[in-house]
Amino acid sequence: MSLLLIHSHFGPIPAPYAAAVAEGRARSVRERNLTAADFIAASGLITTQHLDQIGFLAHSTALQSMLDRGGRWFFNGHMLRRFVDGLDVYRPLSKPKRADYALTRLSEHPIFAGIDPTSLEENNGVAGFYGRGYNPLPPGGQPVTGIGPDLLPIDWDWALPSGGRIFSHAGNDVGGMTGQGGSRGTSGVPVERILAWCAGEICP
Template identity: 25%
Template sequence: MTLNILKLDPGHAFGRDGRAMSADNRETKHVSVMDQYAFGDADISNYNVLYVTDFIDQEYLYTQREKIAAFLDAGNIVVSCTHIFRPWLPNVHLFTPKEIRKFSDYDVVLSEDSAIFEGVDAAELVSRKGVAGFFARGFQPVYHDVEVHVRFTDGTPVTYVDRTSTNGTMFIHAARDILSFVTGDNTSKRIAPQMLEWLKRELQKENN
């Protein structure tokens, strides 16, 4: 299965096209980038993955929720790497900040069954240069059956897959762009290539 990923560009200061802190914005095979505000009028029938990251204009996405739902109902995948505060995805509840009383409250547990996070040290996600809180600071509450890949130590899900709310697949990740984990000198650089392989396998499931 060939990946055809449409990534919506929010045009923020951490983005591509020469803006600041864009080390993770190298050209990625299978990924086409579109200005977020072009989405409404765009023909997206050639894409099978819609990819949304932090700083996206969720008020705008809310106006496009029916188009997004139709994309999912066609058996496609939506990847959301942001804190959802408007209901632009079916059956995804709004972001809840994690109550932090001590640094260890940022700690996460990776599912042993997750092919995306296979071989990744959770501690290397949570802390950088001794500072905690880089990976996740909250979650999307879940009240139905999902496949959890990352959770806080209290059990609340940071990253999960929903295959039941629509005819497609939703990858809900209450943290930053998961494809940005491709560089560095620790195990987190395994995530981006493993995510791309997971997307290919997921599409094969959807088309069988």
């Protein structure tokens, strides 16, 4: 079994994942070339904010089968289609101001261990790159990061009742962020942790 990175845009593989692909720790497949066999061979899946969600609906059965086997899916972006029972569509923030982009850690998670969420609020001094809304938390899901004063779940981890896990980040690809927080310093979300989570090497 291997990790599957779906390449959904023109140009090279996203730089943070290129080393893992080159080393054979992950496979990159262009979205237009996806087949059921790619999901059968995968134990983990990473999709980017560029995913063609309408086209990806055709792979819902193969996706569910991968999850049923205990597979893991790291989803970046706005959930606009219900690929799996229990998922709901993205909710944007309404007329957000700077305070609405504040990030709060709601529960500990190995992907974010030791990372101050406030260090991810700004990129080059501009807020909103981390996300501007949330994918609704499924029943039984674990909220990881809240956005704004209402602590809306911009990041969550869900152990599906049927098996497998989904991690949802409702914004730009989290693995590629530098996390520049101005006077707060610089941190980021290491791609190695996302790969390890998808491989089941770190839990939950």
